[in-house]
Amino acid sequence: MKISVDEEKCCGAGQCVVIAPEVFDQRDEDGIVVLLDSEPAPDRHEAVRESAGVCPAAAIHLGENA
């Protein structure tokens, strides 16, 4: 799994941070998503998939057999 995030789209909702805090964080200044781990270990894939599904801005993209 390879993750990318779109900072322009991100509305800083932090849903991803709640669901997968090891993979996503937020910038202090404006709450925009920070990708901590673009190729997370398999045990985190489910949480990442959930984050992408729930993200209100569709700002999380999953590539490679996600």
Added chain:
Amino acid sequence: MSTAPRADTAATGTPAFPDPRSSACPFGVSPEMRALTDRGPVSRVTSWGGSTPWVVTSHTEQKTLLADPRLSAVFSHPGFPSPVDPEKAGRATADMSFVGMDDPEHSRLRRMVSGVFTVKRIEAMRPVVQKLTDDFIDTMLDGPRPVDLVQALALPIPSLVISELLGVPYEDHHFFQTNSRTIVSATAGAEARHTAHSDLAEYLDDLVGRKTSAPGDDLLSALAARITAGEITRREAAAMGVLLLLGGHETTANMISLGTLLLLEHPAQLATVRDTDDPKVVAAAVEELLRYLSIVHLGRRRTALEDIEIAGRTIRAGDGVILLGELANRDPRVFPDPDTLDITRDARPHLAFGAGTHHCVGQPLARMELQVIYPTLFRRIPTLRAAIEVEQVPFKYDAVIYGIHELPVTW
């Protein structure tokens, strides 16, 4: 595929919008609005001044469209579905700050305040909200019964929290609560709403001015510093203050009172919320209440800037579009058996806070407040009950933010 000619649509009788929630179930959606789903994910309604905007009923299409930059949130577009004429709407756009703007201006302003609402900062405030909740419940327990839950708890807690964050003196809460209520009322009349808005804007403008010379550790002071730095105007800062103050207390207050009443009607689910020590269970319950109640009802409204093909229809440039969140949140394809309250379901994909670039900036705060308040209330007052029958509860059928005017409770 092309859309049916407009004359045709009118001849077949387009349903009227808006239609208030019916008395059939005060926690449900209006059957007339529900019937719109039979016409497909995207269809037309007859609305203000005889206009025929599109209405979007399904979850998938709403989520897609809310994230589509070809839809504009600017109130002053001629096609914008609004009861107000475009000229007055232009004034409203300026007053409503980034809610009524498109990117990049929208993002520029929004990102000046969104840092305050990161998950980590909001989590750090959880003990403060817990203490406040306990204090208000102490006062309730010491006072007479029945008591109005709205005034005793639902309104003061979010008001205090947002005042503190913004740097608005809480002593002024009667002033800002009264004006906020008028602004979101659908029956107050355009003039009264405008006056309330101006009064609130003037108040915040004055406050921002004072923060420039005597800054504190709050959001208005941060905005005042941006005025000094030439990044925003004082009017923009004041409008953002109005938006956050209003959005920060009126909506959450309604969720607290409505959610409490709804759980009182579902004792088994209430018991789960009360007895669990798992924050995930509480969080899931809050999401379900947000989905089920969908208090921002009667539609998120937009204008198409270009032609948009969706669900076999063509929304033309200039057409108005109304996205009904309460219908998306009862879409059976996403939420099986949607009219059943089930605090154990995964309700997170709900659109109670919207989606896309305008997704509610304050939602982490709202979520945290609700996660603290419901379980604390039921734990501290296990015998809590409504002091009147549900049929007698004064629901806000007349407001753009749904809620309860007053909820007498006893124990």
